[in-house]
């Protein structure tokens with residue numbers, strides 16, 4: 004008897020679950036509740052039976068109840084399971100398991116955000132996986148990329164000492180971009196490598212360069228500048244210099260760095276004791292060194308342009324063209340070998356707006372460039388939680404203070420991004436008054452003041468760095484767990500780069516981005532981001548317009 008009753012109860016619960024899961028109609032919801040009440044009464048009269056309603060069903064019932072309360076003319080976007088979008092208004096939540104139809108317009112939380120009535124509204128794009136998308140998955144592993152026999156750096160046939168050096172730094176398995184690009188650079192190809200922020204692009208180009216140069220050194224070649232890496236900021240130049248040194252030291256390769264803002268004397272002094280094998284430089288400093296004939300690039304094997312989107316924008320493109328005119332870039336694979344060899348070109352970035360092809364076509368045949376483009380390029384990173392808060396300008400400082408307190412408890416490093424140097428200064432004074440320890444980094448600071456700020460932040464001198472976008476490009480910020488967009492970024496590109504300071508290869512999980520949205524013009528960008536998140540597509544209008552390499556050229560040259 005008992006077992007029969009139990010059996011009926013179980014089948015009733017499963018029917019109710021199906022009803023609740025499979026329908027959004029209020030009639031069925033009412034029957035779910037009535038059924039449950041009837042069942043409870045029946046059980047009181049006989050032997051007690053514990054009825055457990057799965058949490059999924061409970062959540063479903065809750066959301067259906069909310070639908071009932073408000074006339075809602077749209078299919079529910081909430082399914083059992085985790086939420087992709089969590090809004091203040093739960094009707095606008097969207098589950099990970101919900102896929103928007105091709106012609107279905109997403110209902111956005113940020114839809115009415117231009118109006119002041121929306122003040123206080125918010126939504127989050129939740130992280131839906133713990134592993135970054137640039138960690139290669141293997142057949143026998145789940146979404147998080149755990150376990151499995153992954154490839155190691157041995158697979159590239161790099162010199163063993165180089166692989167050993169990486170192992171000592173706990174860099175064992177190549178990322179997707181490294182797997183795809185390193186073999187191509189080793190073959191001598193011109194490369195355009197477009198891959199997500201934090202996916203390990205620096206080692207992607209440095210490893211083949213160092214491998215090649217140490218071979219040359221063993222062959223007894225004279226020292227001259229064989230590789231130049233051009234980056235847009237002094238901080239990034241210092242960082243690339245430090246990575247290059249850490250992996251090339253044991254081979255006796257010389258790496259030097261020159262940055263702008265320090266005058267010709269400092270640049271001259273950098274080369275007083277001879278030419279390095281690898282030179283890392285900002286474009287301005289490199290041009291000065293070339294014009295003053297402190298260096299020559301006639302023996303160049305590799306020319307790397309890192310952070311391509313910044314390097315090809317109006318502020319740098321002119322300088323870049325001049326630098327390219329001082330170099331001989333190979334237009335075919337056969338030109339990268341032999342005595343009359345020309346330089347191999349490697350262009351690297353996490354975002355590729357238009358204009359790249361225009362400049363490059365002046366230096367080489369675009370058909371000679373192999374493009375490596377990662378699957379999630381220009382997508383929102385799925386392993387980072389991103390929250391958008393519609394807030395009054397005057398309230399931002401209080402919200403920031405709260406966020407900083409939380410981050411302090413969790414011992415996270417924080418980057419606070421502002422859109423101008425003056426806001427960095429103003430915010431700095433305000434935080435000082437509030438007793439919040441921090442450092443500041445912006446482009447208008449005198450070189451001497453700017454020097455070492457980022458390094459000190461990296462070393463943990465303070466947990467908070469208030470900065471402009473000069474800190475958003477390329478800087479490796481393993482200790483940062485929270486990004487605050489105090490000012491909302493002016494472009495999608497800036498948003499991607501700022502958000503990319505968390506969730507980097509080899510870093511810790513659980514990075515977050517918090518964005519304050521105050522201005523009507525911010526709202527349009529938020530809406531684009533929210534739409535891309537709900538549709539799970541790349542951000543709109545960010546396609547790369549560089550010409551794809553022609554298959555025939557590639558086939559001939561291999």
Ligand SMILES: Nc1ncnc2c1ncn2[C@@H]1O[C@H](COP(=O)(O)OP(=O)(O)OP(=O)(O)O)[C@@H](O)[C@H]1O
Nearest residue numbers: 176177178200201202203204205353477479508509
């Ligand atoms: N295969 C790897 N395994 C683990 N960590 C790695 C690996 N490759 C690189 N890293 C580490 O990942 C971090 C990010 O690398 P890197 O700065 O080169 O990223 P990036 O792609 O250039 O980022 P951005 O687009 O922001 O410039 C660094 O700390 C680096 O040491």
